[in-house]
Amino acid sequence: MGTTAEAAAHKSQQQQQSRVLIVGNYCHDVLIQNNAVKAVSLGGAASFISNVFNGVSISCNLVSKVGEDFKYPVSYTPIVIHTLKTTVFHSYFDLGFHGNDHQDRILKRVCACDTIRPSDLPDTRFKYGMAVGVGGEILPETLERMIEICDVVFADIQALIRAFDSVDGTVKLVKLEETGFYPLLPRIGVLKASSEEAVFMDVEEVRKWCCVVVTNGKHGCKVYWKDGELGISPFLANQEDPTGAGDSFFGGFVAGLVQGLAVPDAALLGNLFGSLSVEQVGLPKFDTRLLQRVKDEVQRRKMQCLLHERSDDELKFLRPVGHEQFHTFLVAARLITPCSIEEHQWNSPSSAMETEQMFHITRSNLNY
């Protein structure tokens, strides 16, 4: 080991080993536009988040359930339920992909894999837990168990407030206070919601119990805590597919906190990964040079912040010294390493027949 800084970085990486528990099912995403399948992809918040974690070299434990039909190579092996199929979402983008928000996306859960129960979770303790279901797989008792075994739990509201039409699986949202998760809010650390989801909770009430992060597409995000709030700057992006933006944001945000950043810097990292995610269809590939720059700068920021603030395990909400420069650095790093145009194209299946065979999509379930 060379320098002291290298040794410190190595030690902190070692300490991060499996300190994070991600809970949520992988799924198959079928993206549909004008009644035609445009792309099929590995999906689920767990896949987008672990993709970001892999990018910044954070290892984790991941609990996810799939059916035998699940064929994607993934870093964290899911539990295979032989009697059920993998969760499938059809995303309809009939109003076009280049809109500025997600209201043009209609989601239908057309297949639901098993729920994740408390007994599916490991018996060990974790510092951070992420409750990131997409298809209703996380039960209130599962979240409660996560709270028991993790020092701090980060929950995506989409895991808590989704309901599914009994006929065609259309995703509807219900008020957070009407769910069995509501009494658990004072025991979680951070609740993340998109601006469309945030209207299903009383932010002013919930911020008294836990930190609330509301993402707002190309406008970035806002962090609310008990006695303060802060808007976090966005990054410019050419949006191709909004799928997974919120998940990639959450991955970047928690990755920042795991690495010891203050909340505003971590949210900036979230905005960076959200913006990179919308530029590609499906699971994004990150440029390795960009990742290296980001990792180096995060280490540097961490050290710099330690000089100015006491290091403890509490979330630090105030904007740290040099926050604007961190944004400027990331904007520049992003510009130096733009993604290639090829990576932005739809990953079109080679034939409609192939897609139908892979995902058992028939005319009847596409048209409802």
Ligand SMILES: Nc1ncnc2c1ncn2[C@@H]1O[C@H](COP(=O)(O)OP(=O)(O)O)[C@@H](O)[C@H]1O
């Ligand atoms: N068009 C965009 N340009 C730049 N950043 C974006 C864009 N869309 C999303 N993001 C980033 O991704 C984050 C999550 O996106 P958002 O659309 O709010 O969530 P969700 O995917 O859950 O609906 C945003 O806070 C922002 O940082």
Ligand SMILES: O=P([O-])([O-])O[C@@H]1[C@@H](O)[C@H](O)[C@@H](O)[C@H](O)[C@@H]1O
């Ligand atoms: O786009 P986003 O809101 O961040 O998250 C998405 C979920 O809402 C969707 O149910 C799932 O199928 C996607 O793979 C992705 O996880």
